[in-house]
Amino acid sequence: MKRRSFLKGSAAAGLASTAVASPAIAQSMPELKWRLAASWPKSLDHLWGAVELFARTIGELTDNRFQIRPSAAGEIVPPLQVLDAVQAGTIEMGHSIGNYYFGKEVALAFDTGVPFGLNMRGHLCWLNHGGGIELMREVYKNYGVVTYVMGGTGAQMGGWYRKEINTVEDLNGLKFRVSGFPGRILTKLGVVPQTLAAGDVYPALERGAIDAVELVGPYDDEKLGFNKVAKYYYYPAWWEGGTSQTLYINDKAYDSLPPAYRKLVNTVADYVTQWMIGALRPDQPAGAAPAGASGTVLKPFPRPVLDACYKATLQTYDEMSAQSPAFKKIYEAWNAFRAEEQLWFRVAENSFDSFMYTQSARQ
Amino acid sequence: MKRRSFLKGSAAAGLASTAVASPAIAQSMPELKWRLAASWPKSLDHLWGAVELFARTIGELTDNRFQIRPSAAGEIVPPLQVLDAVQAGTIEMGHSIGNYYFGKEVALAFDTGVPFGLNMRGHLCWLNHGGGIELMREVYKNYGVVTYVMGGTGAQMGGWYRKEINTVEDLNGLKFRVSGFPGRILTKLGVVPQTLAAGDVYPALERGAIDAVELVGPYDDEKLGFNKVAKYYYYPAWWEGGTSQTLYINDKAYDSLPPAYRKLVNTVADYVTQWMIGALRPDQPAGAAPAGASGTVLKPFPRPVLDACYKATLQTYDEMSAQSPAFKKIYEAWNAFRAEEQLWFRVAENSFDSFMYTQSARQ
Numbered sequence A, B: 001m002k003r004r005s006f007l008k009g010s011a012a013a014g015l016a017s018t019a020v021a022s023p024a025i026a027q028s029m030p031e032l033k034w035r036l037a038a039s040w041p042k043s044l045d046h047l048w049g050a051v052e053l054f055a056r057t058i059g060e061l062t063d064n065r066f067q068i069r070p071s072a073a074g075e076i077v078p079p080l081q082v083l084d085a086v087q088a089g090t091i092e093m094g095h096s097i098g099n100y101y102f103g104k105e106v107a108l109a110f111d112t113g114v115p116f117g118l119n120m121r122g123h124l125c126w127l128n129h130g131g132g133i134e135l136m137r138e139v140y141k142n143y144g145v146v147t148y149v150m151g152g153t154g155a156q157m158g159g160w161y162r163k164e165i166n167t168v169e170d171l172n173g174l175k176f177r178v179s180g181f182p183g184r185i186l187t188k189l190g191v192v193p194q195t196l197a198a199g200d201v202y203p204a205l206e207r208g209a210i211d212a213v214e215l216v217g218p219y220d221d222e223k224l225g226f227n228k229v230a231k232y233y234y235y236p237a238w239w240e241g242g243t244s245q246t247l248y249i250n251d252k253a254y255d256s257l258p259p260a261y262r263k264l265v266n267t268v269a270d271y272v273t274q275w276m277i278g279a280l281r282p283d284q285p286a287g288a289a290p291a292g293a294s295g296t297v298l299k300p301f302p303r304p305v306l307d308a309c310y311k312a313t314l315q316t317y318d319e320m321s322a323q324s325p326a327f328k329k330i331y332e333a334w335n336a337f338r339a340e341e342q343l344w345f346r347v348a349e350n351s352f353d354s355f356m357y358t359q360s361a362r363q
Helices: A002-011 A017-028 A045-061 A079-088 A106-112 A120-129 A132-143 A180-189 A198-206 A218-223 A251-255 A259-293 A303-323 A325-362 B002-011 B017-028 B045-061 B079-088 B106-112 B120-129 B132-143 B180-189 B198-206 B218-223 B251-255 B259-293 B303-323 B325-362
Strands: A032-038 A066-071 A093-096 A145-154 A159-161 A175-177 A192-194 A232-235 A243-250 A297-300 B032-038 B066-071 B093-096 B145-154 B159-161 B175-177 B192-194 B232-235 B243-250 B297-300
Touching (some): A032 A045, A045 A093, A045 A145, A045 A243, A079 A093, A079 A145, A079 A243, A093 A145, A106 A132, A120 A145, A120 A243, A120 A325, A120 B259, A132 A145, A132 A325, A145 A251, A232 B325, A243 A259, A303 B325, A325 B303, A325 B325, B032 B079, B045 B093, B045 B259, B079 B093, B079 B243, B106 B243, B106 B325, B120 B145, B120 B259, B132 B145, B132 B325, B145 B251, B145 B259, B175 B198, B243 B251, B243 B259
Parallel strands (some): A232 A297, B032 B066, B232 B297
Antiparallel strands (some): A093 A243, A145 A243, B145 B243
């Protein structure tokens, strides 16, 4: 405040005003050119769209003084090595998910969202207001990055299955393309998790090399044609009730940012999250409706199957807590938050939603 | 882009660079001092907090070149006349809700959220991605303002009642302090809606001049002491399943803004929405838990009561459509969006939530 008053005093001298103001702007809004590598191909339009929106908005709000050049998966950095590249300082920023680095540290899964966890609003609330992001940053500090929440996908679908899942026994021997954390849980029930790049799934499913696959939701899944080779579409993805993506910034690069740019990054990242959660939604029903028409059978997982998966999940949490002190610490804090959150949500939010869905089912 | 290349060319001349850059900044980021009047007292910390966060962030991101001075309810403008003051140009900006101006035009209710409407995510999705804000701006144009969504409260509670509501008949003759739109619906079921300022509710409820009151949720309601004079706390507020607040900008003031400031206002308003939805939540369970302990009986509205209210709501929608062409137009578009939205939400989101709440109820 004092600095600005001083500047105003000088400005009173007359024409010098614009010239005098400029060093302050130059100092608080320096010209920067940064690179941001994403884990997503350009074809995943919401994830890639989030990255583009972020870069464009930062430019617009700084009169293009802070320029961020985004690159898609594999252009500069392989999709699963974004964290490593930001840590090394090869690039200043990355957009990815903690789940991809689960092999380095299982606790990073909490940054993305964990099985039988919080829904979208609850997860964002935990990260931004429930102490979550502070806990995650303690872990990420070991990888030389500062993080912000950027993007969210809501509850996902449980995947496409060639055969019905009627009992817990039907999971036994199932070759299921599924991500790391739920994969580890499902092995307890006899599932054989498969790791396949998205582009390799269709042929494997078609020839029966795998029995089932989960990816995102109707919009993305049907682009890949899964509905043509697997009849049963199950819900929900109990391992992805509400997931978010993360913006990584190299810590030395972050330290070099003036306060206005730090605030800008935070503000725009939240703006992008808000955009993405909304943008993803209107596209989903368009995908779900043809699914029903084209012979797809849409089914909820049977309750005993969900119960068995839930039990196996709690066991896995205990095992991971024993394996990683970081996981244990975060799990305990997160679990306390979850109990409180669900106590409130169960009352007003869920009673409202349930009534509305019953009405909508009647129509 | 061309302009910037040109500037860079000049900058290459040497020391002149900062001085040369300054006219561009001065043009795109002029010094402005605006006033913003809110409809909220400072005691409603999330609503007032949203206003303060907005003003502070705009200042931080412009090196204080764009200064917004917020004022609380009644300081400059009476709380229910914020729209009028922005229209008149007395102030450049306001923070309020469309529902307060329901008397001018019933269609403005859609801006806030309507009875048996969308939940928080659905409502924001409709406004920001489903064509909602464009429809609302057409209506607000008649009042000389440009709008942005800023803030959201999630599903609210159905209020405090001195007697149990067991049947539809129990609503007959009930003197209920409730806002305009649900009040109009409830008259069909014999309710006598009451208009009282928040500060006058406690004594009226204590001496039995009114039978029931709805305000927000446990956090705010218990500050006002309703739990001490009414035993039954019902849920959900079917008239407020997901509500948002609105930032008003005088249209001439808006037209005078450079593009970077327009984008800034949009970005920061979404950032504030994201903040508020999260911030409001962790406070609610703290209120709900003591409610149970202090003799309050927490109850869902009986299903036949909800069904009767739903039926009366659909009738009221038809009446309002006949009364206002703007209402009719928006209702039809909104209703189509709602059907699609619920089709998708019922599948993945609700099946996930319902399972989790059952688990949480077992604990």
